[in-house]
Every structure is written in C-alpha cells, then in structure tokens.
Amino acid sequence: MTQWIDAAALDDIEDEDVMRFDHAGHTYAIYRIGxxxxxxxxxxxxxxxHLSEGLVMGHVIECPKHNGRFDVRDGRPLCAPVCEKLQTWPAKVEGGRILLEI
Incomplete structure (x- = not known):
C-alpha cells in the first residue's frame, strides 16, 4: 500500500539541487528543479x-563516482557506465512541504 510521506521542507533544497531522505530502511534522493x-x-x-552527493544539471543527476547520468523525471540512464533505470517515485509540494508517494 502506498502513502504520501512528509519528506522535507521545500526550502531545505536549493534550486537544481538534490538531498538525501531515509525512510523505513530505504534511501531516496529528492530533487528540486525550479x-x-x-x-x-x-x-x-x-x-x-549515494546520488545526494552528485551534481544536478537541469533534469539530470550525475553520479559522483563514475559520472553516470540519469534523467530525474523518469529515471532513465543517459550515459555510460549506467545502463539500468533508476526507480522514481511520485513527489509533490503541499503547504511548503515535499511529499513522496512510497
């Protein structure tokens, strides 16, 4: 069963940045693009x-280890060495808070 989880304040993330969020033994990356x-x-x-240590450029997250890149909107890999899609999760902002549907 999925549910919306309060993950962070929108102001906790700068524009074109990423933050780590841990919940129920799982690690997530939350991105803010505009x-x-x-x-x-x-x-x-x-x-x-951890992708939270990577670089965000537009809708792309670059892994800090080998510079592989993913589109944060759908998780698709954009360049080697990554070839496996990244699992994405619905996210929204309500009342200045970021909610994830997990």
Missing part, C-alpha cells in the same frame, strides 16, 4: 553510491 520536485531511489544503479 518549482518542481522529483524523487528517486537514493543509490546509483551502477555502484550503489
């Missing part, structure tokens, strides 16, 4: 490195 927020699994599918 007024939009996105969420994905928090670990790169290539080497299990």
């Amino acid at each position: 007024a939009d927020v996105y969420a994905s699994d928090g670990l790169c599918t290539h080497e299990q490195v």
Whole structure:
C-alpha cells in the first residue's frame, strides 16, 4: 500500500539541487528543479553510491563516482557506465512541504 510521506521542507533544497531522505530502511534522493520536485531511489544503479552527493544539471543527476547520468523525471540512464533505470517515485509540494508517494 502506498502513502504520501512528509519528506522535507521545500526550502531545505536549493534550486537544481538534490538531498538525501531515509525512510523505513530505504534511501531516496529528492530533487528540486525550479518549482518542481522529483524523487528517486537514493543509490546509483551502477555502484550503489549515494546520488545526494552528485551534481544536478537541469533534469539530470550525475553520479559522483563514475559520472553516470540519469534523467530525474523518469529515471532513465543517459550515459555510460549506467545502463539500468533508476526507480522514481511520485513527489509533490503541499503547504511548503515535499511529499513522496512510497
């Protein structure tokens, strides 16, 4: 059963940035791109490195270890060495808070 979880304040994330969110034994990455927020699994599918330490450029997160890139909107891999899609999760802003549907 999925539910909306309060993850953070919108102001906790700068524009074009990422933050780590841990919940129920799982790590997520939350991205802010302008007024939009996105969420994905928090670990790169290539080497299990925390994406929250990566670089956000537009709608792209670059893994800090081997520079693999994913589109944060749908998790698709954009360049080697990543080839496995990143799991994404619905995210929204309500009352200045970021909510994830997990």
